[in-house]
Amino acid sequence: MSDGAARDAAAQAAVARAARDGYGRLLAYVAARTRDIAAAEDALADAFATALRRWPETGVPDSPEAWLLTVARRAAGKGARARGTAQAAQATLDILMEEAMETAAPEFPDDRLKLMFACAHPAIDRSVRSALILQTVLGLDAARIARAFVVQPAAMGQRLSRAKAKIRAAGIPFRVPEAEEREGRLDDVLMAVYAAYGLGWEVPGGLPAGRAREDLAQEALFLARLVTALMPGEPEPLGLLALILYCEARRSARRAEDGGFVPLAEQDRALWDGAMVAEAERVLEAAARLGRPGRFQTEAAIQSVQVQAPRGQAGDPAVLSALYDYLVTRWPSLGAEVARAVVHAAARGPERGLQLLDAMPADRVAGYQPWWAARLELCLQAGDSAGAKAARAHAIALTDDPAVQAWLKAR
Amino acid sequence: MQYMIVFREPMSEFEKREDPSQMGDYWGAWGAYIGAMREAGIIVKGDGLLPPATATIVRQREGARLIEDGPFPDVKEQLGGYFVIEVPDLDAAIDWAGRSPAALVGSVEVRPVMPADMLL
Numbered sequence: 001m002s003d004g005a006a007r008d009a010a011a012q013a014a015v016a017r018a019a020r021d022g023y024g025r026l027l028a029y030v031a032a033r034t035r036d037i038a039a040a041e042d043a044l045a046d047a048f049a050t051a052l053r054r055w056p057e058t059g060v061p062d063s064p065e066a067w068l069l070t071v072a073r074r075a076a077g078k079g080a081r082a083r084g085t086a087q088a089a090q091a092t093l094d095i096l097m098e099e100a101m102e103t104a105a106p107e108f109p110d111d112r113l114k115l116m117f118a119c120a121h122p123a124i125d126r127s128v129r130s131a132l133i134l135q136t137v138l139g140l141d142a143a144r145i146a147r148a149f150v151v152q153p154a155a156m157g158q159r160l161s162r163a164k165a166k167i168r169a170a171g172i173p174f175r176v177p178e179a180e181e182r183e184g185r186l187d188d189v190l191m192a193v194y195a196a197y198g199l200g201w202e203v204p205g206g207l208p209a210g211r212a213r214e215d216l217a218q219e220a221l222f223l224a225r226l227v228t229a230l231m232p233g234e235p236e237p238l239g240l241l242a243l244i245l246y247c248e249a250r251r252s253a254r255r256a257e258d259g260g261f262v263p264l265a266e267q268d269r270a271l272w273d274g275a276m277v278a279e280a281e282r283v284l285e286a287a288a289r290l291g292r293p294g295r296f297q298t299e300a301a302i303q304s305v306q307v308q309a310p311r312g313q314a315g316d317p318a319v320l321s322a323l324y325d326y327l328v329t330r331w332p333s334l335g336a337e338v339a340r341a342v343v344h345a346a347a348r349g350p351e352r353g354l355q356l357l358d359a360m361p362a363d364r365v366a367g368y369q370p371w372w373a374a375r376l377e378l379c380l381q382a383g384d385s386a387g388a389k390a391a392r393a394h395a396i397a398l399t400d401d402p403a404v405q406a407w408l409k410a411r
Numbered sequence: 412m413q414y415m416i417v418f419r420e421p422m423s424e425f426e427k428r429e430d431p432s433q434m435g436d437y438w439g440a441w442g443a444y445i446g447a448m449r450e451a452g453i454i455v456k457g458d459g460l461l462p463p464a465t466a467t468i469v470r471q472r473e474g475a476r477l478i479e480d481g482p483f484p485d486v487k488e489q490l491g492g493y494f495v496i497e498v499p500d501l502d503a504a505i506d507w508a509g510r511s512p513a514a515l516v517g518s519v520e521v522r523p524v525m526p527a528d529m530l531l
Contacts, residue, residue: 123501170501171523172502173501
């Protein structure tokens with residue numbers, strides 16, 4: 001390799017490293033002070049492009065992030081002048097640069113948590129919060145996010161732009177909420193991270209539906225770890241991390257070799273990732289020691305009971321019933337209510353489970369596939385063949401996953 | 412930033428304004444709320460509005476002026492008043508909106524005021 005080619009390769013590697021480690025931090029740092037995510041993104045994109053051009057000639061600077069911030073600041077200034085607005089943003093960036101340069105070793109405060117709270121603000125449309133966090137904190141492009149959300153890239157790009165414009169125009173703050181409002185707002189952030197993970201998990205039992213979604217599971221896991229690292233005193237981020245680890249540990253056991261769907265109780269435990277399960281248990285224990293139960297800790301505890309059950313069996317139905325009762329009372333959701341009916345059926349017979357299912361509002365469950373799948377299962381157990389027939393037809397019609405359809409037909 | 416907080420109240424609230432048995436509580440709650448805002452020094456301007464029955468709707472179409480009596484019908488909550496406040500961010504505006512008596516029985520819309528440089 002020539003000297004020039006080696007320098008190019010080293011520079012490209014340095015840019016890639018700075019992008020991976022630093023993109024979210026740089027963006028959060030700038031956006032938290034200007035509240036203008038789109039302008040910060042443009043400026044950072046300029047800075048990274050300049051680095052790719054310049055670093056092969058000049059070598060990689062001692063502090064790549066400080067260098068990138070300097071260039072981003074100039075780019076932001078140019079952008080602001082071109083738009084003829086945002087003088088205030090330019091002034092802020094000037095102050096930032098002075099601050100950053102005054103410190104001997106330019107160490108940026110990590111504002112990614114503030115950025116996540118802004119992206120998951122209740123004034124932002126719930127359906128775009130996950131995508132916004134994936135784009136801003138991890139730098140994922142709209143096309144890849146769109147693939148995972150199964151929408152057109154242009155539509156996703158538009159939704160993301162609208163959300164960023166709302167953050168700027170409505171003056172949504174970049175801050176970690178105070179203690180009294182933190183619980184609900186933190187829940188919004190965690191829900192957004194969980195929803196990113198959940199994109200591969202819409203089907204009961206969980207089915208990775210393609211490469212893009214598997215990638216996103218890793219990104220969601222990274223985000224969950226990031227939130228726990230940034231909020232060490234909060235139990236719920238630990239609960240979410242444990243929950244994702246329990247689910248992720250079973251990824252390769254969820255499909256048979258022929259691609260068929262394998263329910264939890266029948267999974268080959270040798271295929272579970274033992275290290276990941278062990279980490280999940282440790283993380284959940286750490287959460288429990290903080291002594292403040294919450295939604296994600298409860299969901300993780302349910303997973304813990306499930307993975308500890310002997311092969312071929314579901315977890316202890318009495319314990320699971322109690323956990324689901326707690327979950328549904330405090331944090332009601334369709335998914336939790338269906339699962340609760342199933343574990344109550346295991347504890348006290350299918351009639352009790354059907355009773356709980358039928359008590360749910362008909363208009364909300366009519367199009368909810370897990371409700372029909374659960375009803376099929378319980379009707380079969382109760383020997384109600386007419387009920388089972390109707391439930392099977394609905395459950396099959398409401399999923400587009402051929403493996404799940406095949407599994408349902410075989411029941 | 413400046414935000415307009417717009418109060419929408421059900422008709423039952425407007426009736427309380429003049430009902431001797433309820434007007435004390437009604438005006439007392441608004442008085443306390445406005446007093447707290449004044450003390451915080453955030454009020455740019457603001458007014459209560461007379462009841463919806465006093466409203467007139469005007470439209471100009473193809474050269475003709477169409478004038479109608481009353482507010483938009485079939486709306487459960489009617490415009491009762493507004494304030495423009497100066498606060499640091501949306502969360503602060505939401506806090507003030509949430510403390511208003513209207514938030515308990517009706518709803519409050521929080522809107523950023525258009526910045527002056529957008530008018531150029």
